[in-house]
Amino acid sequence: MAGMKKMDKARGIGGRIKPGVEGLRRDILDNLFCNQAKFPAVATKNDYYQALAYAVRDRLMHRWIRSAQTFFERESRTVIYLSAEYLMGPQLGNNLINLGLWKEAKEAVRGLGQDLDDLLAEEEEPGLGNGGLGRLAACYMDSLATLKIPAIGYGIRYEYGIFDQAIRDGWQVEVADKWLRLGNPWEVAHPQIQYPVHFGGYTEYFNGEENHLRVRWIPARTVMGTPSDTPVLGYGHHNANILRLWRAEAAESFDFAAFNVGDYYKAVEDKMVSENITKVLYPNDEAEAGRRLRLEQQFFFVSCSLQDMLRIFFQRNGSLDKLAEKYVVQLNDTHPALAVAEMMRLLVDEHQTPWERAWDITCRLFAYTNHTLLPEALETWAVDLFGRILPRHLEIIYEINQRFLDHVRLTFPGDEGRLASLSIIEEGPVKRVRMANLACVGSSAINGVAELHTELLQKTVLSDFYALWPDKFSNKTNGVTPRRFLLRSNPPLSALIVEALGGTAWVKDLERLRGLERLADDSAFQEKWKAAQKKGKEALARHAAKYYDIRLDPDTLFDVQVKRIHEYKRQHLNALHVISLYQKIKRGEAGGPPRTVIFGGKAAPGYWIAKLMIKLVHNIAEVVNSDSETNEMLKVVFLPDFNVKNAQKIYPAADLSQQISTAGYEASGTGNMKFALNGALTIGTLDGANIEIRDAVGPENFFLFGLETEEVRTLRERGYNPRDFCQNTPDLMEALTMLDEGAFSRGDRHLFAPLLGRILDHDEYMVCADFAAYGECREKAAATYLDSRQWTRMSILNTARMGRFSSDRSIAEYCRDIWHVDPVPVEL
Numbered sequence: 001m002a003g004m005k006k007m008d009k010a011r012g013i014g015g016r017i018k019p020g021v022e023g024l025r026r027d028i029l030d031n032l033f034c035n036q037a038k039f040p041a042v043a044t045k046n047d048y049y050q051a052l053a054y055a056v057r058d059r060l061m062h063r064w065i066r067s068a069q070t071f072f073e074r075e076s077r078t079v080i081y082l083s084a085e086y087l088m089g090p091q092l093g094n095n096l097i098n099l100g101l102w103k104e105a106k107e108a109v110r111g112l113g114q115d116l117d118d119l120l121a122e123e124e125e126p127g128l129g130n131g132g133l134g135r136l137a138a139c140y141m142d143s144l145a146t147l148k149i150p151a152i153g154y155g156i157r158y159e160y161g162i163f164d165q166a167i168r169d170g171w172q173v174e175v176a177d178k179w180l181r182l183g184n185p186w187e188v189a190h191p192q193i194q195y196p197v198h199f200g201g202y203t204e205y206f207n208g209e210e211n212h213l214r215v216r217w218i219p220a221r222t223v224m225g226t227p228s229d230t231p232v233l234g235y236g237h238h239n240a241n242i243l244r245l246w247r248a249e250a251a252e253s254f255d256f257a258a259f260n261v262g263d264y265y266k267a268v269e270d271k272m273v274s275e276n277i278t279k280v281l282y283p284n285d286e287a288e289a290g291r292r293l294r295l296e297q298q299f300f301f302v303s304c305s306l307q308d309m310l311r312i313f314f315q316r317n318g319s320l321d322k323l324a325e326k327y328v329v330q331l332n333d334t335h336p337a338l339a340v341a342e343m344m345r346l347l348v349d350e351h352q353t354p355w356e357r358a359w360d361i362t363c364r365l366f367a368y369t370n371h372t373l374l375p376e377a378l379e380t381w382a383v384d385l386f387g388r389i390l391p392r393h394l395e396i397i398y399e400i401n402q403r404f405l406d407h408v409r410l411t412f413p414g415d416e417g418r419l420a421s422l423s424i425i426e427e428g429p430v431k432r433v434r435m436a437n438l439a440c441v442g443s444s445a446i447n448g449v450a451e452l453h454t455e456l457l458q459k460t461v462l463s464d465f466y467a468l469w470p471d472k473f474s475n476k477t478n479g480v481t482p483r484r485f486l487l488r489s490n491p492p493l494s495a496l497i498v499e500a501l502g503g504t505a506w507v508k509d510l511e512r513l514r515g516l517e518r519l520a521d522d523s524a525f526q527e528k529w530k531a532a533q534k535k536g537k538e539a540l541a542r543h544a545a546k547y548y549d550i551r552l553d554p555d556t557l558f559d560v561q562v563k564r565i566h567e568y569k570r571q572h573l574n575a576l577h578v579i580s581l582y583q584k585i586k587r588g589e590a591g592g593p594p595r596t597v598i599f600g601g602k603a604a605p606g607y608w609i610a611k612l613m614i615k616l617v618h619n620i621a622e623v624v625n626s627d628s629e630t631n632e633m634l635k636v637v638f639l640p641d642f643n644v645k646n647a648q649k650i651y652p653a654a655d656l657s658q659q660i661s662t663a664g665y666e667a668s669g670t671g672n673m674k675f676a677l678n679g680a681l682t683i684g685t686l687d688g689a690n691i692e693i694r695d696a697v698g699p700e701n702f703f704l705f706g707l708e709t710e711e712v713r714t715l716r717e718r719g720y721n722p723r724d725f726c727q728n729t730p731d732l733m734e735a736l737t738m739l740d741e742g743a744f745s746r747g748d749r750h751l752f753a754p755l756l757g758r759i760l761d762h763d764e765y766m767v768c769a770d771f772a773a774y775g776e777c778r779e780k781a782a783a784t785y786l787d788s789r790q791w792t793r794m795s796i797l798n799t800a801r802m803g804r805f806s807s808d809r810s811i812a813e814y815c816r817d818i819w820h821v822d823p824v825p826v827e828l
């Protein structure tokens, strides 16, 4: 802080940032007056939030600018993270923590008659992502800054993020996410930075200098991209990075165009069409074929980002030789994979680089992370559509492919099958561009996101690439940031950990949590641990009551499944078992503690069965919660609108974490890590990172059930018949029969028929095969909960052994194995 004051004076901005609590209080008042145009008597909570946010922003500016200056002067090697999605979550709380201003802010706003928690609750989060992949990008931005790695995150500034989920009569209703309505204090727009992005048209070949054959792209239309930057602060030092998100604008102001063209309405329409590109996030988390606007979004942000990278590069460098020394570009799934072709176009067409040299630079620049295993979820685009939007890129991809396949023919002579599967172009009635193949061919590193996932990638979807280039492959198990998902979101548990470990070093070095192991059996510590967890449950109960009018009893076991709704994640397995549990309680056959089964998650708007699963949970809740015979023992709730903000309340409140996907389908999962880090015990399958979590916390501290990946495969090969399993599982039969008879639909036998049909006729995700094992395991977990000492011991050991799942560890591995980049400390 002393350093900060010195620099502020040196820069002559001491007047803007007044020191201490009193200074902060006065700055908030100034902002209320000058930005919000309000006096205290009429100011809303949101006005106070905005006023505080701007005061905090002023206080982080010098770190941000000094970081940019340091990286510029030192010409530091920089990580470029390309992601179509970022789920950053609310910013104020984390920025206060990282600036060391939490206490000061609390006092300052108290002096103004405000409560800091109330103001924090006012912040609207930027929901610029669907789920796991977008939140992972945000955790990685946090860790890059904390590890002092120079980095720029590039993405799209969607005007509407993921929809807000409302529930009407038990059905999901999508509500437009107007996240920018009250303004966004955390971003700084840079309208002076603008790049043209072209679409459509055709290409022309011509003779350039020295008679070199060159290509000109004559586009049909051009859109401008302009950035807004959000600071990403590191924890415990002065480094800051930026998240730079692109917004699309019309190339010319419409009045000017109208003047020229003489058609005012057409000109206005063109402006709207241009701005459409960044209007809304696609709310499905699986590739959906044929959406032209989605392809345009991808190309738009990729092109802006690469142009920006080159502009910054040429500020200090004359020749492209050093490009791959100064930058490494990480592709977050295939959504930005067009970058491979766009880089080639920029180098070859715009910078007149010979093809071979351009290709060498490009391959050295890129690395690719895969996040899925389902072959049908891999992104492809019909060649026809692709060529109409990006004619030059299609040519470039054909050229890349031809040279690549020549290389394959030398490595595997006569192997036509391999050639077909490796080709960037999928042959068939409709030719398609395979984005994963483009990403693999154009990258020097390829990784999966958990050990099992990487192993399966190498064995299945990318096996031919693995045979060709085994050394390109590695695993980088996902991680989560302990700053947001423990320190910020769970104050009672964090305070206890600080007390027990004698400080906050664990926040940057999460393996230190292991120091809690020795306290696992200490009864005084156990009591404190239980008290902290109880506070987490009470906080969620207050939150649910206040915002959703949902009552939760903190004295019950909180059994939680929150994540996107998907058949492979098997929320219906959970729901069906709740039905059977309900029946057993009614018959007096089930013991265990009183439980609250909590569900939450959004369904893709077009995913009908997922929406029906949400309806199912609500209808079960309606019946179960109004039954006075079982009321005391079982309650079912669906918490609406699962997002980062709500998640931060949910993870600290959970006793039991449901991670029950069919083995082999969840690439990693990251919610599983957030729960266990906060001391929840997991009931889960051997899928994704569950396997590594179980290894880390110890099998005796994890409730494992279900088929393994290999068993799922062989069962399917042998001819899986779900009805056989139903016959042999009376509890399941009973639950399905009740559903069928309309017990959860007021007698309506049609409502859930589609869901029943999928389970009984296909059961792609083997709900029936795993039901019995799941039920037994869940009962075992419930019984264990009755032994409070035992449960608490297991809970402490879970937290103590979760250090490996910090995103700091993940990022350190990317830095070491893929990015080859070192920390650059920033001094104020």
Ligand code: 26Q
Pocket (backbone or CB within 6 Å): 130, 131, 132, 133, 134, 136, 282, 284, 285, 286, 287, 288, 294, 371, 379, 449, 478, 666, 667, 668, 669, 670, 688
């Ligand atoms: C692609 C094309 C067109 C429209 C949408 C998409 C699209 C958008 C989002 C495809 C996929 C996604 C998101 C995928 C995702 O979140 N995957 C999850 O990634 C996590 C981080 O690695 C893993 O932990 C999860 O297991 C994985 O499901």
